[in-house]
Amino acid sequence: xxxxxxxxxxNKGQHKAVFDPDQLDAIIDESLIAHIAITTESGPxxxxxxxxxxxxxxxxxxxxxxxxxxxLSKGEPSCLTFTLFDGxxxxxxxxxxxxxxxxxxxxxxxxxxxxxxxxxxxxNHFIEHIAPGRxxxxxxxxxxxxxxxxxxxxxxxxxxxxxxxxxxxxxxxDLERPVWAGVLPYRTVVGPLEPADGLxxxxxxxxxxxxxxxxxxx
Amino acid sequence: xxxxxxxxxxNKGQHKAVFDPDQLDAIIDESLIAHIAITTESGPxxxxxxxxxxxxxxxxxxxxxxxxxxxLSKGEPSCLTFTLFDGxxxxxxxxxxxxxxxxxxxxxxxxxxxxxxxxxxxxNHFIEHIAPGRxxxxxxxxxxxxxxxxxxxxxxxxxxxxxxxxxxxxxxxDLERPVWAGVLPYRTVVGPLEPADGLxxxxxxxxxxxxxxxxxxx
Numbered sequence: 001x002x003x004x005x006x007x008x009x010x011n012k013g014q015h016k017a018v019f020d021p022d023q024l025d026a027i028i029d030e031s032l033i034a035h036i037a038i039t040t041e042s043g044p045x046x047x048x049x050x051x052x053x054x055x056x057x058x059x060x061x062x063x064x065x066x067x068x069x070x071x072l073s074k075g076e077p078s079c080l081t082f083t084l085f086d087g088x089x090x091x092x093x094x095x096x097x098x099x100x101x102x103x104x105x106x107x108x109x110x111x112x113x114x115x116x117x118x119x120x121x122x123x124n125h126f127i128e129h130i131a132p133g134r135x136x137x138x139x140x141x142x143x144x145x146x147x148x149x150x151x152x153x154x155x156x157x158x159x160x161x162x163x164x165x166x167x168x169x170x171x172x173x174d175l176e177r178p179v180w181a182g183v184l185p186y187r188t189v190v191g192p193l194e195p196a197d198g199l200x201x202x203x204x205x206x207x208x209x210x211x212x213x214x215x216x217x218x
Numbered sequence: 219x220x221x222x223x224x225x226x227x228x229n230k231g232q233h234k235a236v237f238d239p240d241q242l243d244a245i246i247d248e249s250l251i252a253h254i255a256i257t258t259e260s261g262p263x264x265x266x267x268x269x270x271x272x273x274x275x276x277x278x279x280x281x282x283x284x285x286x287x288x289x290l291s292k293g294e295p296s297c298l299t300f301t302l303f304d305g306x307x308x309x310x311x312x313x314x315x316x317x318x319x320x321x322x323x324x325x326x327x328x329x330x331x332x333x334x335x336x337x338x339x340x341x342n343h344f345i346e347h348i349a350p351g352r353x354x355x356x357x358x359x360x361x362x363x364x365x366x367x368x369x370x371x372x373x374x375x376x377x378x379x380x381x382x383x384x385x386x387x388x389x390x391x392d393l394e395r396p397v398w399a400g401v402l403p404y405r406t407v408v409g410p411l412e413p414a415d416g417l418x419x420x421x422x423x424x425x426x427x428x429x430x431x432x433x434x435x436x
Contacts, residue, residue, distance in 0.1 A: 007260055033303050033319075035253035037262035042225055043295030044255035044262045048321050077261030085251050087408075088348050093357040095367075097345055101251075103266050127315055130306050130402070137397045139311040149313075168414040179355045180420045182413040184348070189407050193308075195400040196386040202398045 007107050008160035018161040027104040027161065028053045031082040032130070034060070034106075038071045038078070051080060052126045057153040058106060059113070059122050069150045072110045078154065080106040087185035089167060092174040099164060100183065106159040110152040116143070119151045131207045192218030225325045226378035236379040245322040245379065246271045249300040250348070252278070252324075256289045256296070269298060270344045275371040276324060277331070277340050287368045290328045296372065298324040305403035307385060310392040317382060318401065324377040328370040334361070337369045349425045410436030 002008070002019045010017045018024075028034075034051035037044050047068055051060045058080060062069040072078060086100035113119050123146075124135045141149070168181045190211045193204055208215040220226070220237045228235040236242075246252075252269035255262050265286055269278045276298060280287040290296060304318035331337050341364075342353045359367070386399045408429045411422055426433040 007258075007263070033301060035264050035266075035299055035301070037255045037264050037297075039257060039262055040225075043325070044257055044297050045225070045325075046253050046255050046264055046297045046299040046323065048253075048299060048301040048319065050317060079255075079262050079264045081253055081264040081266060083251060083253070083266040090349055090352065090411075091356070093363075094341060094345055094353065094359045095357075095363040097356075099268060101266065105264065107261070107263075124312060127312055131308055134308065135312065138309070138315075139313075139392055139395060139397075141312045145311075145313040170414075174357055175416070177357060178418075178420060179357075180411075180413070180423050181417060182411050184409060184411055184425065187407045189405045190305075191402060193398075193400055193402055195398070196388075198393070199399060200396075202396060205398050207402065 002159055005158055008158055010160055010162065013162065016162040016164050018163050024104050024159055024161050025053060027082050027084060027102050028058065031084055034080040034082055036078060036080050052129055054122055054125050056156045058156055059151060059153045061123060061149055061151045064148050064150045072152055073112050075109055078108060078110055085186050087183050089183055090181055091168050092170045092177045092179045092181045096170055102163045104159055104161050106156060108154040108158055110154050113151040113153055116146050119146055122151060132209050188214055189216050190214045191216040220377055223376055226376055228378055228380060234380045234382050236381050242322050242377055242379050243271060245300050245302060245320050246276065249302055252298040252300055254296060254298050270347055272340055272343050274374045276374055277369060277371045279341060279367055279369045282366050282368045290370055291330050293327055296326060296328055303404050305401050307401055308399055309386050310388045310395045310397045310399045314388055320381045322377055322379050324374060326372040326376055328372050331369040331371055334364050337364055340369060350427050406432055407434050408432045409434040
């Protein structure tokens, strides 16, 4: 069970709150894009970043000389939000229109991964997550490349999850209206793979294992 | 041309910066989900919200008694980020793996839309955006529903756009490696419509005009 802290307490739409850590992990693993906030003199700034989970940490990476990475590594409180949009709820009244979505908000403080081998491992973990088996084939990172890369991690200990998936919820008095109601689903389709220019006659790899029914073959 | 302010200046990946306002509008109109930051005593919090554009303003809405809406309406600097994820770039080296995406970061200060008729209009505009023609059929909002809804808007004057779509960019020395390289595209498919329970024998509406080739029929 995810525990509730002052920051993770859900104020509105409490019926959408979910406390199952597996659901939290699933949202992070499917999104892979986190919106991350930093606070500047002129207010908050939100940057989308690639973010992936290994066990109970979330990792992000960037160039060593990136202002954003330096800012995130300062040890100030951060927030990472992951959102998957699943569709529109088209109700019989304008007022009850809404959305299906899954979202996770994670709070914590980033710390730098200093160890070169650990950096290499978590970066390769990311590639394996999006393309299973790929680290057996690509050129792995050199010492110089690893030194130019900053990896940060945040523990996955304080988080809240909201899932909205309950369909149309019209007022009783609207149910007999002659208006179509239902859900307009959004779905992400992954693939088919598009080969790079100048690729010699290599067989197309199969990464479908990572995507289930979202995978589309060419 | 989008002008550059201190907040919108792009620090890393300047070759991905885009200054065409039509591209900004297109990203907002396709996303419809904004990640919005508020600053609290315990650090920044990012909430995903429905957000839509009418001319040169972005609108969000929520319940009048929502803590988030009250916070956003206080007149402090806000940041809204829109991100569309378009796929993975699978390079020949681990280091050059990256992502295709389109993102827009908007800065400004929210103000309340007080006028009831204006509120009604922009809320209906939102429904028309996701389901063209639908406001001719649904029950429109009552005075009580409008009074319970807070609508906020932010001018679309200070924004930065980044688009990454350039494919694989390997080191020359890696080009002859026997490893498949290319792009794994992500695509959003909208539909087919899923009727609500207990819907009488009404014809399915056609909202395909709003979605182009993302639309899927049942």
